[in-house]
Amino acid sequence: MGKEGFVTTITRQSEDFPGWYNDVVLKAELADYSPVRGCMVIRPYGFAIWESMRDELDRHIKATGHSNVYFPLFVPRSLLEKEAEHVEGFNPQVAWVTHAGGKELDEWLAIRPTSEAIIAESIRDWIQSYRDLPLLMNLWNNVVRWEMRTRLFLRTTEFLWQEAHTFHASAQEAIEEVDLGLEMYRRVAEEWLAIPVISGRKTEGEKFPGAVYTYSVEAMMRDRRALQAGTSHYLGENFAAAADVWFLDRDNVRRHPHGTSWGFSTRMVGATIMAHGDDAGLVLPPKVAPVQVVIVPISRTEEERVAVAGAIERFLAALAATPQGAAVRVKVDWREESPGFKFNHWELRGVPFRLEVGPRDVAAGQGILVRRVDRAKEAIPLDRLAAELPLRLAGYQQELLQRARDFRAANTHQVEDYESFKSVVEGEGGFLMAHWCGSPACEKQVNDETGATIRNIPFDSPAEPGPCIADGAPSDRRVLFARAY
Numbered sequence: 001m002g003k004e005g006f007v008t009t010i011t012r013q014s015e016d017f018p019g020w021y022n023d024v025v026l027k028a029e030l031a032d033y034s035p036v037r038g039c040m041v042i043r044p045y046g047f048a049i050w051e052s053m054r055d056e057l058d059r060h061i062k063a064t065g066h067s068n069v070y071f072p073l074f075v076p077r078s079l080l081e082k083e084a085e086h087v088e089g090f091n092p093q094v095a096w097v098t099h100a101g102g103k104e105l106d107e108w109l110a111i112r113p114t115s116e117a118i119i120a121e122s123i124r125d126w127i128q129s130y131r132d133l134p135l136l137m138n139l140w141n142n143v144v145r146w147e148m149r150t151r152l153f154l155r156t157t158e159f160l161w162q163e164a165h166t167f168h169a170s171a172q173e174a175i176e177e178v179d180l181g182l183e184m185y186r187r188v189a190e191e192w193l194a195i196p197v198i199s200g201r202k203t204e205g206e207k208f209p210g211a212v213y214t215y216s217v218e219a220m221m222r223d224r225r226a227l228q229a230g231t232s233h234y235l236g237e238n239f240a241a242a243a244d245v246w247f248l249d250r251d252n253v254r255r256h257p258h259g260t261s262w263g264f265s266t267r268m269v270g271a272t273i274m275a276h277g278d279d280a281g282l283v284l285p286p287k288v289a290p291v292q293v294v295i296v297p298i299s300r301t302e303e304e305r306v307a308v309a310g311a312i313e314r315f316l317a318a319l320a321a322t323p324q325g326a327a328v329r330v331k332v333d334w335r336e337e338s339p340g341f342k343f344n345h346w347e348l349r350g351v352p353f354r355l356e357v358g359p360r361d362v363a364a365g366q367g368i369l370v371r372r373v374d375r376a377k378e379a380i381p382l383d384r385l386a387a388e389l390p391l392r393l394a395g396y397q398q399e400l401l402q403r404a405r406d407f408r409a410a411n412t413h414q415v416e417d418y419e420s421f422k423s424v425v426e427g428e429g430g431f432l433m434a435h436w437c438g439s440p441a442c443e444k445q446v447n448d449e450t451g452a453t454i455r456n457i458p459f460d461s462p463a464e465p466g467p468c469i470a471d472g473a474p475s476d477r478r479v480l481f482a483r484a485y
């Protein structure tokens with residue numbers, strides 16, 4: 001099989017979305033399967049995408065006063081079992097170390113599924129008085145949750161993430177912190193990944209095990225399913241009380257601190273693929289794209305090659321003359337492959353702009369600029385492009401966000417009754433804004449019968465009385481239902 005054949009054989013997105021997704025992840029060399037079932041190897045191009053969103057989120061985390069720390073991979077069984085709801089929620093997914101050093105351990109060690117339990121235990125001695133609060137910590141690490149059905153980036157047994165853990169003297173301060181964490185996720189999703197999200201509160205049934213409440217941001221993928229893009233939890237005094245953590249407050253009363261935790265993971269690489277990609281592969285927002293502009297030189301003779309190389313060098317020098325231009329991530333593809341092969345290669349990898357430079361372009365002082373998202377072609381003088389490129393990348397970023405907003409709007413349905421709810425879920429899919437009375441039984445019934453879950457109760461869902469779609473009981477606002485990843 002020829003190389004051009006290889007890169008063009010990705011499954012069509014419209015025909016088989018999961019098949020398309022796997023093809024893009026594997027053939028764009030983002031990740032690969034590993035010898036351990038359910039785990040993944042993240043390859044350089046995929047890791048560069050993760051690093052970009054990780055670094056952006058890390059800037060937000062530090063700018064709001066949090067410090068990065070590290071806690072151990074292993075959690076003693078007795079610690080994990082201190083918070084009853086927590087252990088009940090996580091137990092089926094926990095991997096245990098039972099043997100080490102050639103013998104059975106006296107106490108099993110959990111490989112952390114999350115770090116609330118070990119952190120609450122560790123900080124007991126750190127917090128003596130209200131002066132030691134707030135304690136604002138963040139960990140970048142890996143966690144393990146045993147999954148039955150896994151998918152690269154979206155649901156893997158081991159994944160990378162950040163988990164922030166904060167402790168506060170008052171409930172009010174912790175509640176504001178939960179909002180702050182969620183707002184960081186909204187900003188990274190929308191401003192960095194060009195993925196619009198809906199912020200809201202999870203139902204009791206969907207909240208984090210051991211939390212008082214959970215907030216989430218939810219995004220729509222190109223197959224109209226929802227993906228949870230980040231969660232932020234108010235833990236109340238639950239974990240601190242279970243670990244016997246106390247502080248002396250201003251009024252000389254001993255109290256438990258109020259906790260929060262919030263997390264954002266490598267599944268957002270999967271979200272970036274599924275929120276923007278098309279039949280030719282990835283479509284990356286410039287901010288997260290490891291390569292923002294690829295230059296494809298076109299020549300047949302050595303003389304042409306020299307002329308084209310000279311024009312490209314002059315273009316790169318002009319681009320580097322301004323700080324914004326120098327920051328653009330450009331790659332010149334000099335490989336000995338056909339132009340068609342290179343076009344497919346970089347389209348599959350979602351590079352926002354391709355610049356073709358051939359002998360006739362050199363003579364005219366121009367290049368052919370092609371946008372990945374719509375393949376729009378434009379002949380443009382190279383000196384003008386050097387000056388305009390940073391602005392064009394910013395514009396492209398905004399266009400992708402707007403395109404995703406328009407797609408979501410076109411696939412969001414206000415649904416009044418259960419029959420139309422079912423027909424939308426079974427048919428075109430998308431987000432369904434419908435009334436729900438608040439009963440866990442109704443929530444479960446809808447999930448069992450349609451596969452759709454309540455993604456969250458959007459903060460901006462207006463007060464509006466109506467009948468619950470499941471049992472007709474009164475509801476005071478609509479909630480967001482969808483089938484989800």
Ligand SMILES: [Zn+2]
Nearest residue numbers: 437442468471
């Ligand atoms: Zn109901």
